Amino acid sequence: MPRRTATMLASTLMLIALLCAGVLIPVPYSEMSPGPTVNTLGEHDGEPVLQIAGRKTYPADGHLNMTTVRVTSADYRMNLVEAVYGWLAHDNKVVPHDTLYPDGKTEEESTQENAEEFSQSQESAKVAALKELDIPVASWVIVSTVVKGSPAEGRLHAGDVIKAVDGKAVKAPGDVAGLVTKHKPGQDVVFTIVPAKEQAAAEKARRTATKTQDVTIRTAASDDSGEKRAIVGISAGTDHTFPFTIDIKLADVGxxxxxxxxxxxxxxxxxxxxxxxxxxxxxxxxxxxDGKVGPIGGIAMKTVGARGQGAQYFLTPAENCAAAAKDTPAGLRLVKVHTIDDALAALKDIRSGDTADLPKCTK
Structure with a gap:
């Protein structure tokens, strides 16, 4: 065989081997890409995204689109070829797998966590909007989650309303941890609660729940390094009763x-x-x-997705501004916001056409 032919054959075989290796060898990365945007003023899958009953509403034109990011699933194993392609693609971003799924989190665990965060974001959105309109919203502190195997398991339940700890009234979720950690591990702490079932029945009957009970729990030591804190194994949150019905209908978003x-x-x-x-x-x-706007992940993917759908302005959390400004899609104007008040002020300027002084995002 001529030397030139042998060299070409060897090079071809090596290239084939490298391509095969690139396809077969998994790499510890995941991919993010622009997801769909949904107009909160419009419909999704044939029904209004926002459904309000029991209060006068008004027709609203225009777009106030929420944005999303697509990510590869937790159990998807990217190969080297896909990773290289993702790195080269302008609208995609390849990130370490652990960035999206830390601590070996499974797809099911991630989906559940995203669903819980989405539900909480809806509640806070309702509260923030109604507060802005000076519409009263009743709220109280509840047990959000109970850690399996903790002292609280079987004693407290998700949805229980926490009225007091050791006889001291609880007004905010942070009060619970503060009162529990006043104890030393191994000491008893007394929770005064309205059981979740009683609270649900009261809400359904549109009355105030009055039936309370005391639950005594022996505290355990935290697994922190250093000095151990007293814990019972719950996280506290806030629940609300709204004066009318607000439903947000949007599936497959977390x-x-x-x-x-x-x-x-x-x-x-x-x-x-x-x-x-x-x-x-x-x-x-x-x-x-309280209407404070916080940062999110995947800002670059969201601006690309928004502009692709025709957005002219993009309300951007202040803490995401620098990242968003590095590669802003042509024709899209970033507007920096810290609070819902900032967003409403910016929208006032946008609808009046007086946009010269809109807060800008800079690198």
Whole structure:
């Protein structure tokens, strides 16, 4: 065999081997890409995203789109060829697998966590919008989760309303941990609660739950390094009763990042006129009960997805501004927001056409 032919054959076989290796060898990476956007003022899968009953609502035109990111599943194993392609693709981002699924989290665990965060973001969006409109919302501290195998298991249950700890009234979730950690591990702590079933029955009957009971729990030591704290194995949260019904109908979406856009959509539905003036506005950001907007992940993917759908303005959490400004899609204007008040002020300027002084995102 001529030397030239042998060299070409060897090179071809090596290339084939490298390609096979690239396809067969898994790498510890996952991929993020722009996901769909949904207009909170419109419909999704044939039904309104925001459904409000028991209160006068107003028609709202324009777009207040929440944005999403697609990610590869927890059990998907990317190969080297896919990773290289993802690195080269402008609109995709390849990240270490543990960034999206830390501590070996399974697909089921991640889905459950995202569903819980999405549910909480809806509650906070409702509260923030109604507070902005000076509509009273009743709230109370509840048991959010109970750790399996903890002292509280079987004694407290998710949804129990925590009225007091050791006889001291509880007004915020943080009060619970503060009162429990006043004890030393091994000491008893007394929770005064309204059981979840009693609270649910009271809400259904539109009455105030009055039946309480005391639950005594022996504290355990935390597994922190250093000095051990007293714990009972619960996390506390907040639940609310709204003066009318607000339902958010959006399946197959998870995480907390749509909170701001849901809050703005609710506000728009409950007030005359259009917040956007018919303009296509998209955005993202978590929101708490007081209307503070927090950062999210995948900001670059969300701006690309929003612009691809026609968005002209993008409401951007202040803490995400620098990252978003590094590679802003052409034709999309980033608007920095810290709170729902900032977002409403920006929308006022957008619908009036006075946009010269909109807060900007800079690198």
């Amino acid at each position: 995480g907390p990042s749509a909170g701001l856009m849901f809050a703005l959509g609710i506000y728009d539905k409950l007030t005359p006129g259009d917040l956007t003036g018919g303009t296509f506005v998209a955005g993202t950001g978590t929101i708490d009960d």
